Amino acid sequence: MNAQQWLERTTRDLPAGVAGRVERETRAHLQDAGWPEDADVRAVLGDPEATNEGLRRLYLTAKELEEVTTGGSLRTGWNLSEWLAGLVFPAILLWEALRSGALSSGLGVAVLLAGVALTWDLHPARRRQWRLMLMLLVAGWLYGLPGVWEYTGWPMVYAPLFSTLIVVYAAHSHLRRDARLRRTLQAEEGRA
Numbered sequence: 001m002n003a004q005q006w007l008e009r010t011t012r013d014l015p016a017g018v019a020g021r022v023e024r025e026t027r028a029h030l031q032d033a034g035w036p037e038d039a040d041v042r043a044v045l046g047d048p049e050a051t052n053e054g055l056r057r058l059y060l061t062a063k064e065l066e067e068v069t070t071g072g073s074l075r076t077g078w079n080l081s082e083w084l085a086g087l088v089f090p091a092i093l094l095w096e097a098l099r100s101g102a103l104s105s106g107l108g109v110a111v112l113l114a115g116v117a118l119t120w121d122l123h124p125a126r127r128r129q130w131r132l133m134l135m136l137l138v139a140g141w142l143y144g145l146p147g148v149w150e151y152t153g154w155p156m157v158y159a160p161l162f163s164t165l166i167v168v169y170a171a172h173s174h175l176r177r178d179a180r181l182r183r184t185l186q187a188e189e190g191r192a
Helices: 003-010 016-033 048-058 062-068 080-100 103-118 124-152 156-189
Strands: none
Touching (some): 016 156, 062 156, 080 124, 103 124, 124 156
């Protein structure tokens, strides 16, 4: 298997910027090793399928990137979900907190507005993902957790531990996906 065949199998389903980066680095590695590109490169580069699996753990696939960027090639315009998470839902919670004096709704507003401020300078795709995750966590905490807890009948003393475990799991999953998205966006923006 020559270098071009190896690269085609390795970069299958990856975005163009990621594939370009992998190709540049692979060709540089082969040149440093003094390995001819028309020779069988598996001895130097390894199994292309295993490398593709490793790259998929580091980067989003082209299809995942398209889904995340919602509506085309790295769309940066107006997005309903971002406005819902960053403005509409906090406004509803603020109104609820002012009307009923619910401390939990006020805390939810504070978390969401802090999230808006902290994500302000992120790439639009990453910003949307962070704001939606925060909105879902706050909504789950305010509206879902009490109902689930009432249904289970478990003692209320375990609720903070349960909610902490959910937040830790969600944050861990989101951080891993965000790292893949960040690396993919860097590779895509560098392909110009």
